[in-house]
Structures are given as C-alpha cells and as structure tokens.
Amino acid sequence: MNETAEKILSILEKSSGPVSGEDISRQLGITRSAVWKQINELKNLGYTINSSRTEGYELAGSTSLLLPHEIEKYLKTKFIGRNICYFDNAPSTSWIAHDIIKKQNSENLDGTAVIAEEQTGGVGRLGRAWFSPRGGIWTTLVLKPKVPIERLFFVTMAGSIAVARSIRNMYGIGALIKWPNDIYIGDKKISGILLELSAEADQIHYCLLGIGIDANIKPEEFQGGMRTPVTSLNIETGEDINRAKFLAAFFMEFERRYELVENGEYDSITREWKSLSLTLEKRVKITTPRRTIEGEAMDIDSHGALIIKKDNGMIEKVFSGDCTPV
Template identity: 35%
Template sequence: EQIIFKETLPSTQPEAHQLAQQGAPAGTIVICEEQTSGRGRMQREWKSQKGKGIWMSVILRPNVPPYEAPQFTLVAAVAIAKAIEEVADIRPEIKWPNDLLIDGLKITGILTELQADPDRVNALIMGIGINVNHETDDFPEDIRDIATSLKLQTGKEIDRAKLIARILLHLENYSNMYVESGFQPIKKEWENYSCTIGQQIKVSTINEVFYGKAVAITNDGVLKVQLPDGETRSVYSADIEI
C-alpha cells in the first residue's frame, strides 16, 4: 500500500490509472489538495477547490469479472456513508448509483473506472470526491442549489484525515465482503441509506429516458424500476432524477 499525495493535480484519476497499469498494489491511493480539471461521470466537470474537500482515487484489485465492477460503486457508497456518519455525526443518503446527498444536496460523487481483461478485472480505480469544509461562496454559483458540504450541513469544521482513514477502513472491509459473499450482505445497509427506493424517478440511460418507480435493489445490486404500465425493468447503469 502506498499513499501518493500531491498539492495540485489535473485529476487524481489518470494518475491512479497509470500507477495501476504499472502494477501498483491494491490499496494504493492518490490524493491531492486541489484538482484543476477534476472530472465526474458522463464527462462532467468536477469542481475541486483547494483544501476544501477530499479528492482521491483508490486502486482496488478485486478478483471479480468486469460486469461486476458497477457493484463497487454501491459498496463504496455504503463505506463512505458510514465513515461520514461516524466522523461528521450526520447521516447521508445514497442516491443510486453513485451520489451521497444530505438534505437532497450533493455531498459526494463516486466515479468507478476499470482496467480489465475480457474475463477479469485487473484494477478498479475508485474516484471519490467529497465536499467537506466548503463555505457557500466556495461553490460556483451554478451549483449552489445542488451541492453542499459537511461543514455547511453540520456547522463544524471536519477533520479530513480522520474521514479519509475511516473511508479506507470501511472500503477495504466492504469490498472484501463483496468479493467473498457478493452484494447480499451489504444490501440491508445500502437500503437503510438509500433515498431512491420507493421514489418516482426519471431514468436516463445512454439509449433512452423513461419514468417509473424505483421498487427494489436486487441481491446483485441491480435497480428494479416499475413502469406505469406495470412492466418492471432492470437498470444496470443510468443517471436518475428523483
């Protein structure tokens, strides 16, 4: 295990990809104080203000087939939610698949990328961005009504090192649990944090947009959405709006 800390990086993701390619062991972490071109899912920009948040990429090497990679986003969401709850004493909600919200506002985004052969994962690069000690002014105006920080929500400055340590501990435990026994033992905790199940949602996949009710998460971590005509769809990867 190795922690690579840099003051400024364009993004921790490509740095971690490169290390993984070169054989860096599971548990290797790239972390920085500021990202100048942080990125989110769907090629979106991810604002990463200096010293305010946790901007890191963690290399995992689980022995799973590539189609199981998306489940690690769910696993990481539970690990981070639990760490936030312990350190900041506030309970985030998980919005399927990769967002943590407090009071409906985004506190954390997770970007899971993989390096894989056809039948097995070589490395998962888990990009984790957490808004920790931002004041309102630290957020660009156009995201002030959708984003928040732990400090804004709790009124307290949060110790980032402590939070990172708890995240890494839980991430290791839950991903081992997943590799050994699948999503099922983690499902209950995921459901307890979830704000998605039971809601009417808008689902946007690469191919289509549809509306329905999120009725369940399966033992494999697949979202079940019931359409107005009663048909149920399995959703593996999408953006949703509640």
C-alpha cells in the first residue's frame, strides 16, 4: 500500500460516515482524480468502500490481507513486528530476510518481520518443502539475540510457547508443543517453527525465526500425501480467523518470552515449555538420518535436548530428529 492510499484509508477509518472526494483531496493536497485512483487501489487490496456521487466514500469492510497497516492496529509490542516487509507472493520469507540483511546492518533489523501471503518455496526442518498457500501465516523474524550461542534453542522455545499461548488465549483451544518445534491440536499439526543461525565461533551475527501457521486453510485446500496429519485454525474454530489480530497477539507473546531469554531467565521458559509439552512422559520414537531411538521422553536439558530413557535403562540425549509417539 502506498503512502497516499494509506492516508486516505486512515481518513475513512476515522470518519463516522461518508467523506467526500473533495474533502479528501483538500486534506491531502491532491486532485479528486488521484483520490479516485487510490480508492480503487484500496479496493484491489480487499477493502470494501461504498461510493456515492452525492455523499462520497465510506469504508464498509476491511481487507483480509496481512498488510502492515492492519497488523499495526492491534500491535502492542516494543520492537517485534514494528518493522514489517510485506509481500503478496514470495519464494520464501527466509530467503528474503537473508537478502535484506545483506543490504542493511542486522543491528538495525532486530524484530523485523518478513511476511508473505503465499510462499512458493517454503522450507521446513531438514530441508523439507513447507506447504504455504494463501490463508496461512508465513513470516520470518530477524533477531539479534543477546544470549550465549549454547542457549539459542531457548529462542525457538519462546516461539513455540508464543504460538501455543496465542491459540489458547484467543480461541480457547488446547494447543500443545511437540518436541522439538511443532505445535499440535490433538494429533494434528497446526504450526511449525524453524531457527536459522548466522554465527562465527561463539559470536551470533543474527538468527532468523521462521513461523508457519495454518490459519484460514480449509480441508480441501491441503495437499494429499502429507507426512503428518494437519489442521488449521479455521477448521478448529469453524470460522474465518482475523490473521492480523492473531499475528499481532503472537508478536506480543513472543516478545515477552524473548526478553526473558535475553535476561537469562531460562528456568521460566523451560517450565512453561514443559507445561505445554505434548512429548514429555510419553513413549516416543526419534528418527535421525543415522539411527532410530525408542523410549520414554523424560525431560529436556538446558540446551533443548530431549532426554530419552531406553528400554534397557540407558539414558540418551537427542538434539534433533523426527519425534513420533509409539
């Protein structure tokens, strides 16, 4: 949305009734023809605007797009999501984030959110393709965490907690976290988290936290043959989700926990993660490229590793892999 269109939208949002094209043109110092052009631009973005030759323009409905203007209406954070780079279509929000960092100082990008309505090349854990159609929430946060590199997993934990809490608080649905970084409702996946790191020795340059949430995706829109049973907020609630409101709530929930991580309050994050865990105290199978481990998921350690008690009584720590109940 360009600056002029956003100004016209603000005028319409603040008005309790129709606003004439002449009044808008006078306020902004543009021609009535330019006003008409920008009104059409807003309509193309999904805003419902009633037009009348005698009364002018009246905003009758908002857009369903994740435009920065819509997210900012609900945003209460200090820095997470305060700078938004929005795209209608992108290969991957992560790729775009990497490109932005190449052109700008990452120090000035902390909390920046890259958002796309649709990803054509979304990538999940282990390089797997991530189904990312319109209606979902696909975003990457650029972060400059002030934490020791060995504690970086707590940033992922903060993201997982924030997604689960946002779902619980807004919709009263018991979302839980499946180790290491997926959000489930019942036995179906609704969200995934992926952390990418740029570091040298023990110095973190920046990291990218990718978040994918199936929001307004209907059953018939999911691809067949998916590895994991999936669901969406739309399916679970039976109604269309205000994605901008949800994303703003997630940013707030994440910022609170991210600040705890930066303040070294790891025990607080660990306790909350455990309280939302779908994995702990369950028998699980962990599959890695090299081997398969079965046993009881007893705990997670201070680095996010899953502690497994095998049938022979031996204890093993697993840092990554596919986790499935058995």
